[in-house]
Amino acid sequence: xxxxxxxxxxxxxxxxxxxxxxxxxxxxxxxxxxxKSSAQMVGxxxxxxxxxxxxxxxxxxxxxxxxxxxxxxxxxxPGTIARKEGEAPVTDIAVNEAxxxxxxxxxxxxxxxxxxxxxxxxxxxxxxxxxxxxxDNAFWDGEQMVxxxxxxxxxxxxxLFNRFTIAIDVIGHxxxxxxxxxxxxxxxxxxxxxxxxxxxxxxxxxxxxxxLNQTAAEADWIIGAGLLTENVNGVGIRSMKAPGTAYNDPxxxxxxxxAHMKDYVNTVSDNGGVHINSGIPNRAFYITALEIGGNAxxxxxxxxxxxxxxxLTSTSKFQDCANLTYKAAEELFGAGSLEHQAVKKGWADVGxxxxxxxxxxxxxxxxxxxxxxxxxxxxxAR
Amino acid sequence: MKVExxxxxxxxxxxxxxxxxxxxxxxxxxxxxxxxxxxxxxxDFDDLPEQMIEDGVADGFTYSITVKTxxxxxxxxxxxxxxxxxxxxxLQLLNRIARNQMRKQ
Numbered sequence: 001x002x003x004x005x006x007x008x009x010x011x012x013x014x015x016x017x018x019x020x021x022x023x024x025x026x027x028x029x030x031x032x033x034x035x036k037s038s039a040q041m042v043g044x045x046x047x048x049x050x051x052x053x054x055x056x057x058x059x060x061x062x063x064x065x066x067x068x069x070x071x072x073x074x075x076x077x078p079g080t081i082a083r084k085e086g087e088a089p090v091t092d093i094a095v096n097e098a099x100x101x102x103x104x105x106x107x108x109x110x111x112x113x114x115x116x117x118x119x120x121x122x123x124x125x126x127x128x129x130x131x132x133x134x135x136d137n138a139f140w141d142g143e144q145m146v147x148x149x150x151x152x153x154x155x156x157x158x159x160l161f162n163r164f165t166i167a168i169d170v171i172g173h174x175x176x177x178x179x180x181x182x183x184x185x186x187x188x189x190x191x192x193x194x195x196x197x198x199x200x201x202x203x204x205x206x207x208x209x210x211x212l213n214q215t216a217a218e219a220d221w222i223i224g225a226g227l228l229t230e231n232v233n234g235v236g237i238r239s240m241k242a243p244g245t246a247y248n249d250p251x252x253x254x255x256x257x258x259a260h261m262k263d264y265v266n267t268v269s270d271n272g273g274v275h276i277n278s279g280i281p282n283r284a285f286y287i288t289a290l291e292i293g294g295n296a297x298x299x300x301x302x303x304x305x306x307x308x309x310x311x312l313t314s315t316s317k318f319q320d321c322a323n324l325t326y327k328a329a330e331e332l333f334g335a336g337s338l339e340h341q342a343v344k345k346g347w348a349d350v351g352x353x354x355x356x357x358x359x360x361x362x363x364x365x366x367x368x369x370x371x372x373x374x375x376x377x378x379x380x381a382r
Numbered sequence: 383m384k385v386e387x388x389x390x391x392x393x394x395x396x397x398x399x400x401x402x403x404x405x406x407x408x409x410x411x412x413x414x415x416x417x418x419x420x421x422x423x424x425x426d427f428d429d430l431p432e433q434m435i436e437d438g439v440a441d442g443f444t445y446s447i448t449v450k451t452x453x454x455x456x457x458x459x460x461x462x463x464x465x466x467x468x469x470x471x472x473l474q475l476l477n478r479i480a481r482n483q484m485r486k487q
Contacts (some may be wrong), residue, residue, distance in 0.1 A: 075470055132474075133474065137396050137443060138395070138396050139395075139462070140439065140441060142438035154481075158481075173396070177441070178438040181440075211417075251484050251485055253384070270393050270394050270400075274394075275396075
C-alpha cells in the first residue's frame with residue numbers, strides 16, 4: 001500500500017525545502033525524503049541539490065559510468081567514494097561486487113536491448129555498500145542502489161543472510177527498479193507492484209544468465225542464490241521456476257510465493273504482497289523462455305523489455321501484462337510464431353488466458369517528459 | 383509512564399520475509415529493557431508522527447512499532463531512510479529481539 005506522510009500531502013515543495021533547511025532533525029529527514037520521492041523528474045532532481053548541498057547523483061554521460069560508495073555501517077547516503085569507473089579492484093569484496101554487478105547489468109541492457117543505462121540516457125550507476133550494521137536487505141531508493149552486509153554483526157551460527165552483493169541477480173534486480181521507474185512506472189502496490197518486482201527478478205536473473213552464458217534450460221532461475229547462510233534450509237530467496245520452494249526453514253518460515261493465480265495471496269502486508277505474488281509472472285516468464293529455448297535474454301527478454309518500456313503503465317495488472325507481452329511477441333516475431341505461442345503458454349500455465357483482441361487500452365508506456373526530450377533530441381529515439 | 387507492551391513488525395524488503403516481536407519489557411534482559419526505555423525517551427516516541435515512511439523506495443523495509451503504556455497506545459510506521467538516527471537504533475534493537483523470539487518459537 002502506498003503510504004503518504006501528512007507532511008507530503010499538505011505542504012507545497014517550497015515549504016518542504018524550508019523545513020529541509022531549517023527544521024528539527026526529524027522534520028528535515030521527513031521533508032527531504034518527501035521532496036526526493038516527489039521529484040521523480042531529472043530536472044527537479046537537479047533543483048534538489050541546491051538545498052541538500054550534495055552533488056546530485058545523476059549524470060548524463062556517454063557510456064557506462066559507475067561509482068561505488070561505502071556507508072561505513074552508517075545510514076548516510078551515498079557515503080564515501082570507494083571505487084569509480086575505470087579504477088582497479090580494491091580489497092573490499094562488496095565494493096568490487098557492486099561495481100562488477102552494476103557493470104554487468106549495464107552491459108545486458110546496452111548490448112542486448114540498446115538501452116543506455118537506467119534512464120536510457122547514460123545515467124550514472126551509483127551504489128552504496130556496508131549500509132548500516134546487521135542490515136539484511138538491499139533496496140533502490142529512487143536514485144541509487146543500497147546494500148547491507150546481512151547479519152555480519154551476529155555470531156556465525158546465528159547468521160541467516162550473507163552480504164547482499166554476493167548475488168549478481170540482486171544487483172540486476174535493484175538496478176531494474178530504476179529502469180521501471182523511468183519507463184512503466186509501475187505503482188509499488190498490489191498487482192502493479194508485484195509486476196514491478198517481477199520485472200526486477202526477470203532482468204536480475206537475465207543478468208546472471210548473460211554473465212554465465214547459460215541457456216534457459218541450464219539456468220537455476222533462483223533469485224538470491226548464495227544469499228542465505230548455511231544455517232538456513234534454502235537455496236535462495238525466490239525460485240522463478242518453482243515459486244514457493246526456495247526455502248523452508250524453522251526461523252524464516254516457508255517461501256510464500258504462489259506459482260498460479262488460483263493461489264494468489266491477498267494481503268495488506270508487503271505493499272499488498274509485491275514480493276509474494278510476483279511468483280506468478282515470474283513463472284510465466286520462465287515458461288516462456290523455456291518454450292522458446294536458447295538464451296532467455298535474447299527473445300523472451302526482448303519481449304518483456306519492450307513490454308516494460310513501451311506498453312505497461314503504472315496501473316497495469318497481471319492480465320494486462322499477459323495481453324501486452326503477447327502483443328509484443330506478435331509485433332516482434334509475428335502472429336503464430338513460436339515466440340508468440342510461447343508467451344501464450346507461459347501465462348496459461350499460471351492461470352491467465354491471453355487476450356489478443358486489444359481490450360486493454362493502448363498505453364503510452366512513456367512519460368511526457370521522455371517524449372518531449374526525444375522530440376528536442378535530448379534523448380535517443382526508439 | 384510505564385511501558386506495558388511493545389509490538390514490532392518488519393515487512394517487505396528484498397526477501398519479503400516478515401519479522402515480528404510481541405513482548406512485555408519486563409521479560410527482556412535488564413540491559414535490553416534499559417536500552418529500549420532510553421531510546422523511547424530520547425525519541426519522545428509518543429509524539430512521533432504515525433506515518434514516517436518514504437515514497438519512491440523499492441525493496442525497503444516497512445516497520446510498525448506499537449508501544450502501549452499505562453496512559454496510551456501509539457503506533458509509528460517508518461522505513462529505513464526516513465527514520466532518524468535514534469529511530470534506527472531502536473529498529474536494530476527490535477530486530478534483535480524479534481530474531482530471538484523467532485528462534486525460540
